Amino acid sequence: MMTLGMIENSTEAGFNKVAGFGLKSIEFCYNVGEDPSELLANTSDIKKWSSEKEIKVGAVGRWGTDKIADDGSIIQEELKASRMLIDFCADVGCPVFNTGVNYVEAISFADNCNIAIDFLSELINYGKDKNVKIAVYNCNWNNFIRTPEVWKIILGKLPELGLKYDPSHCINGKSGDYLAELAEWGKRIYHFHIKGTINVNGKHLDDPPAGLDITNWGAVMGCLYAAGYKGMLSIEPHSNVWQDELGDWGIRYTIDYISRMVFTK
Numbered sequence: 001m002m003t004l005g006m007i008e009n010s011t012e013a014g015f016n017k018v019a020g021f022g023l024k025s026i027e028f029c030y031n032v033g034e035d036p037s038e039l040l041a042n043t044s045d046i047k048k049w050s051s052e053k054e055i056k057v058g059a060v061g062r063w064g065t066d067k068i069a070d071d072g073s074i075i076q077e078e079l080k081a082s083r084m085l086i087d088f089c090a091d092v093g094c095p096v097f098n099t100g101v102n103y104v105e106a107i108s109f110a111d112n113c114n115i116a117i118d119f120l121s122e123l124i125n126y127g128k129d130k131n132v133k134i135a136v137y138n139c140n141w142n143n144f145i146r147t148p149e150v151w152k153i154i155l156g157k158l159p160e161l162g163l164k165y166d167p168s169h170c171i172n173g174k175s176g177d178y179l180a181e182l183a184e185w186g187k188r189i190y191h192f193h194i195k196g197t198i199n200v201n202g203k204h205l206d207d208p209p210a211g212l213d214i215t216n217w218g219a220v221m222g223c224l225y226a227a228g229y230k231g232m233l234s235i236e237p238h239s240n241v242w243q244d245e246l247g248d249w250g251i252r253y254t255i256d257y258i259s260r261m262v263f264t265k
Contacts, residue, residue, distance in 0.1 A: 058095070059094060
């Protein structure tokens with residue numbers, strides 16, 4: 001069954017916030033500029049909070065970092081950082097590590113694909129014995145593996161690689177039809193973000209709570225059921241408008257809205 005959760009900080013306050021919303025899953029994003037060793041140092045506390053509050057760590061992600069150097073080689077320091085986060089996932093029982101791969105302008109598209117495959121293969125092989133799956137996010141934040149044209153090459157070569165999918169990136173990036181992407185690639189989705197967005201006359205307006213936006217969430221959920229998706233549905237608050245009390249109300253609105261589409265026994 002799908003599990004509704006949200007992105008929050010890897011602190012006791014973060015767990016308390018997720019628990020306060022009645023959710024049972026939390027996602028951590030440890031992005032560019034953040035040292036994974038700091039997260040690993042808190043592993044014992046995170047396991048304690050997870051157990052006490054009955055909140056599972058559903059995903060860990062690393063956005064925005066360069067994985068490939070300008071000469072087309074793998075940046076070993078970042079490979080090490082990714083492996084550390086996979087170790088963390090294994091230790092806390094998290095099933096998915098999300099990442100991306102930057103595009104290097106100095107080399108060809110084919111070479112970019114080949115080195116991305118090499119980098120992701122390293123992560124897949126490292127995570128395999130630890131029961132941690134690897135997914136690439138469909139966001140353009142220092143990542144070129146975000147459209148079906150590239151997925152056909154990279155995911156076609158790596159059958160164990162999955163997707164972290166967010167319909168808003170397809171809408172805002174104008175990369176295509178998100179329902180068509182879900183219909184074709186739904187079985188490769190390992191992790192899913194619930195984030196609203198509004199575009200008017202081709203211009204981005206805001207990312208309000210899901211259910212107060214232009215995304216056809218009923219059809220999205222229908223596509224996920226058709227694909228047999230059973231992972232985390234991770235709410236991602238992503239608006240400068242929806243903050244403080246309004247932001248908390250928006251999260252509750254989304255929880256109520258999406259929960260009605262989530263099958264429970």
